[in-house]
Amino acid sequence: MTRGTTTPNRPRTADQTDMSGPESPPAASAPPRLRLRFAGRVALGALGLAVLRGPLGTAWVLAAAVPGAYLAAYARTNLDANRSPDGGEPFARLGTANGITLFRGWLAAVLTGALVASPPDPRIPVALFAGAVGLDAVDGAVARRTRETVLGARLDGATDALAVLVGAAVAVALGSLPAWYLLAGAVWYAYAGSLWRRRRNGEPVYDLPPSRIRPFVGTAQFAVVALALLPSVGGAGGTPRLTALAGVVLAALLGSFARDWAAATGRLGRDDPPLASGRGGD
16 A cells, blocks of 8 residues: 555655645646546446446445445546646646556445455456556556656555555455454555644645655555455455564554654654645635
8 A cells, every 4th residue: 555655657756645736826727528528437437336247236235335435536536647748738648557547446435345245256356456456557657668756656655545544444344354454455544644734834744755665565465455355365264374464564654654644744864845734825
């Protein structure tokens, strides 16, 4: 899981956690064509959920619609950031990389249904989770070869966080992971919310320094949740080894977030100018 920083696929900045949109000075508004194309993607996602009502059931689809609506609202709020990290006008097209990231989010949203209904095949939860996190490397590679956007970086972090939160919740519901592992899914939202509040209060927020450890810590969360969702593990109370591994990687994740929070808030001492200071939108 990331602050947009689990993998080296997207720019490594604290701005990837922006929960409300770009800071001042205000960026140009998203072109009407971009908003229309995004609405089409949302409609396609809703149609996909409707199709799944037959094999998965109404309760499953309704549960999936909740995080799906959240992710769609988050993306729509940040459409103005569909621009190069170097600045410029927003692009009129979402781009292939952002489309893949949105599909990853859709898969994570569908996985939520496993919290309220039993899957017709016990392999469905792990397949959905594997798709949601496995495509993380794909959208980043496509972005590097085509174009990287601020929107893509934000969506990448939000999608990873949603996948880990939902995947961990399903694993806990299956009895494969202890309830305390839900912290792995909640920590991104606490981190992002803290930086958002600093921006709103006019406090400085800094870029994150490069880290060789950060990608491995995030990938470890993916691995633990994927193992916990395997049919041979789910419903069996987990295993002592898996629980121990979950504890180690969770401790590493919390330590990584704590260090990044200290760096992003300037508590480690910074000589570079902040990414944001002053109230957004003022």
